[in-house]
Structures are given as C-alpha cells and as structure tokens.
Amino acid sequence: xxxxxxxxxxxxxxxxxxxxxxxxxxxxxxxxxxxxxxxxxxxxxxxxxxxxxxxxxxxxxxxxxxxxxxxxxxxxxxxxxxxxxxxxxxxxxxxxxxxxxxxxxxxxxx
Amino acid sequence: xxxxxxxxxxxxxxxxxxxxxxxxxxxxxxxxxxxxxxxxxxxxxxxxxxxxxxxxxxxxxxxxxxxxxxxxxxxxxxxxxxxxxxxxxxxxxxxxxxx
Amino acid sequence: xxxxxxxxxxxxxxxxxxxxxxxxxxxxxxxxxxxxxxxxxxxxxxxxxxxxxxxxxxxxxxxxxxxxxxxxxxxxxxxxxxxxxxxxxxxxxxxxxxxxxxxxxxxxxxxxxxxxxxxxxxxxxxxxxxxxxxxx
Numbered sequence: 001x002x003x004x005x006x007x008x009x010x011x012x013x014x015x016x017x018x019x020x021x022x023x024x025x026x027x028x029x030x031x032x033x034x035x036x037x038x039x040x041x042x043x044x045x046x047x048x049x050x051x052x053x054x055x056x057x058x059x060x061x062x063x064x065x066x067x068x069x070x071x072x073x074x075x076x077x078x079x080x081x082x083x084x085x086x087x088x089x090x091x092x093x094x095x096x097x098x099x100x101x102x103x104x105x106x107x108x109x110x
Numbered sequence: 111x112x113x114x115x116x117x118x119x120x121x122x123x124x125x126x127x128x129x130x131x132x133x134x135x136x137x138x139x140x141x142x143x144x145x146x147x148x149x150x151x152x153x154x155x156x157x158x159x160x161x162x163x164x165x166x167x168x169x170x171x172x173x174x175x176x177x178x179x180x181x182x183x184x185x186x187x188x189x190x191x192x193x194x195x196x197x198x199x200x201x202x203x204x205x206x207x208x209x
Numbered sequence: 210x211x212x213x214x215x216x217x218x219x220x221x222x223x224x225x226x227x228x229x230x231x232x233x234x235x236x237x238x239x240x241x242x243x244x245x246x247x248x249x250x251x252x253x254x255x256x257x258x259x260x261x262x263x264x265x266x267x268x269x270x271x272x273x274x275x276x277x278x279x280x281x282x283x284x285x286x287x288x289x290x291x292x293x294x295x296x297x298x299x300x301x302x303x304x305x306x307x308x309x310x311x312x313x314x315x316x317x318x319x320x321x322x323x324x325x326x327x328x329x330x331x332x333x334x335x336x337x338x339x340x341x342x343x344x345x
Contacts, residue, residue, distance in 0.1 A: 054280075057276060057279070057280075058276050058277050058279055058280035059272065059273070059274055059276045059277050060239065060277050060280055062280065062283060063239070063242075063243040063284070065243060065245070066243075066280075066283045066284055069283065070283060073318075111336065111337055123254060124222075127222065127253065127254055130329045130332075131253075131329060131332045131333055131336055132333070133333040133334065133336070133337050136337075203340075204336070204337070204339060204340070204341065204342055205342070206220065206336060206342040206344055207344055208222075208344050209222065209223070209230065209344050209345060
C-alpha cells in the first residue's frame with residue numbers, strides 16, 4: 001500500500017504511516033491528512049511543524065503528555081492542553097498528528 | 111536487596127561491577143555461567159571472598175553441578191535449589207539482575 | 210493512571226551500537242516515563258558510551274539515538290547518574306558527555322543539569338533506595 005502524492009507513490013506501512021520520513025513534503029502531509037479525514041487549518045499545521053522539529057532534534061515523537069506541555073510552552077498556554085489537541089486531532093494527537101507529519105508511531109503512545 | 115549474576119566473571123565484568131555496587135547486608139546469587147565465579151582458588155576468588163564479609167553469596171546448585179564444579183565452590187557460599195532461588199527473589203523487595 | 214509513584218532506576222552498562230540493550234533500555238525508559246513514574250537513569254561501565262557527544266551513525270546504517278536522551282527532560286527524567294570511575298577507566302571526562310538538561314517547572318523553567326557524577330558508594334545507596342532496579 002502506498003500514498004499517491006503529485007503522481008508519485010510513497011511507501012507506507014499497513015496503517016498508512018510513511019516508511020521514510022524523508023519522503024515527507026507539505027503535499028504529502030496534506031494527502032496523509034485526507035486519509036485521516038482531517039480538515040487541515042493553520043492550527044493543525046502549527047502542531048505538525050512542531051512535531052517535525054521535535055523529531056528532527058530528538059529522533060522521537062513525543063508522548064501526548066510531553067507534546068501538550070511543550071506545545072503550551074512554545075505556542076501559548078491556551079494551546080497546551082489535551083482538549084485543544086484532541087479537537088484538532090480527534091483520534092489522538094500523537095497518533096494522527098504523527099501520521100500527518102510523516103513520523104513513525106510514537107513510543108509509549110496511549 | 112538481591113543482586114543476580116548469570117555471566118562468567120572471566121568473560122564479563124558483571125560480577126565485578128555487582129560486587130562494587132552491592133551494599134552491606136545485600137545478597138548476591140550466582141546462576142548459569144555466573145557460578146564460575148564461585149570457584150575456589152581462581153583469580154576471582156579472592157575478590158569474592160573479601161566481599162563475603164559484608165554480603166551473602168548464593169549459587170544455584172543445579173548450575174554448579176551441571177558445570178562440574180560442585181567440589182570447588184568457595185567455603186561460605188550457600189548453595190540453593192530452584193525453590194531457594196524463588197524464595198530469595200520473593201524475600202528481597204528490590205532485585206537487580208545484572209546482564 | 211496509577212496514583213502510586215515508584216522510583217525506577219535504569220542501570221545502563223552496555224555500549225550503544227554493538228548490542229540492542231541500550232536502545233531497548235531507552236524505549237522502556239520512555240514508556241515508563243510516559244506513565245509519570247519517578248524515572249532515573251544510571252550509566253556505568255560501557256554504558257557511559259551511550260551519552261557521549263558527537264555520535265554519527267550514518268555509515269553503520271543504524272539510527273543514532275543519542276539525541277533522544279536530550280528529550281528525557283521533557284519526560285520529567287531529571288537525574289542521570291554517571292559512574293565517575295567508569296568514565297576515568299575509559300579516558301573520558303564529563304566534558305565528553307552530552308550536555309543533558311531538564312527544566313524546573315517550579316523554578317521558572319530554569320535549565321538544570323541532568324548529569325550527576327557518582328562514585329561507587331553513592332551507587333550503592335542509589336540502588337538500595339530505588340523501588341525497582343532494571344539493568345540493561
């Protein structure tokens with residue numbers, strides 16, 4: 001199973017996560033969002049960008065608890081809670097947002 | 111506290127590290143290849159014997175017998191069977207299994 | 210979530226890439242820390258090689274997981290004990306290790322050092338004081 005992005009097929013695993021995070025582009029992110037039925041807004045992309053930066057620095061996707069804390073610190077207190085993140089990514093911020101961001105499924109993901 | 115070692119001290123430094131980290135009154139159990147550390151007169155014996163003034167050392171008898179060293183075990187090392195092994199792990203709240 | 214917080218001490222004694230122990234340990238640490246337990250790490254023997262600076266694994270085709278130790282502060286892992294003697298034996302000093310920090314929420318997010326050098330006597334009491342000791 002693959003993901004078609006601008007005429008090119010990107011490899012994914014059986015759950016639709018990108019196999020190679022270097023394949024990721026914004027367009028790929030948009031396609032991945034469609035597979036999760038997400039209407040992407042700037043608020044969504046803000047979280048996606050954050051996740052990609054976090055992964056780039058630490059080589060892991062953060063657990064939800066860590067993600068909410070870090071988002072709150074970086075993007076403002078009103079965004080640093082699981083309610084806000086679950087509104088954006090109803091099926092779990094770590095799981096869904098990581099998928100759109102082209103990251104592997106997070107360790108310790110609940 | 112119980113420390114468990116299953117590597118030969120002639121191959122790995124697990125026993126040596128364990129002995130340097132075992133506080134007074136704690137127990138050390140040797141099993142599998144760890145029992146080679148229990149051999150009398152080896153280059154390792156002296157270290158183990160001096161540690162035995164503060165800690166209790168056990169060795170798993172089936173492993174000792176299997177390796178043909180039953181008559182070479184340092185005096186003072188207590189031999190235990192599998193039930194004894196289980197009892198030791200049950201009696202000690204914290205168990206550190208050295209790899 | 211369980212309300213009982215236990216102190217977990219992860220003792221790391223293996224070098225990072227020759228065996229899978231170091232990576233496995235780190236994964237377990239991340240999972241344990243996600244459950245809001247008091248998680249502490251200890252590095253002794255070859256384990257000190259896990260947190261050296263400047264690891265570059267591209268050419269051996271393995272993932273360099275050393276940057277992940279930098280994230281542990283976010284997981285409220287505040288204490289990373291490093292055996293002084295093990296460093297010395299390997300010709301290393303604390304300056305050869307990554308500069309690992311955690312942020313103290315109760316002190317206006319001040320950055321604090323995670324690495325604490327300990328001798329064998331301190332290691333003895335740290336092991337005795339832990340509720341659970343896990344060796345890798």
